[in-house]
Amino acid sequence: MRSEEKWVVRIHNDDVNSFSGVTLVLEELLGWPVGACWATAERIHATGSAELEPPVTAPEAENTVAALQIRGLRATLRCVG
Numbered sequence: 741m742r743s744e745e746k747w748v749v750r751i752h753n754d755d756v757n758s759f760s761g762v763t764l765v766l767e768e769l770l771g772w773p774v775g776a777c778w779a780t781a782e783r784i785h786a787t788g789s790a791e792l793e794p795p796v797t798a799p800e801a802e803n804t805v806a807a808l809q810i811r812g813l814r815a816t817l818r819c820v821g
Contacts, residue, residue, distance in 0.1 A: 748796075
């Protein structure tokens with residue numbers, strides 16, 4: 741991995757977590773306003789997944805994915821260059 745590579749975290753829809761649960765996790769983990777968290781939960785539901793912006797370094801992306809997974813959300817990461 742090159743140090744300048746950027747990665748995005750993708751949260752995937754599932755049949756287990758509620759909008760409220762996803763919103764709460766995003767609010768606690770990322771510190772986003774509730775409205776932005778709710779909008780992201782709606783986008784995940786409507787499209788099947790949503791990418792978190794902005795892209796971050798590999799360690800940051802890995803830590804975020806792990807934190808989301810520990811909290812029961814389905815999350816992956818991908819390199820965007």
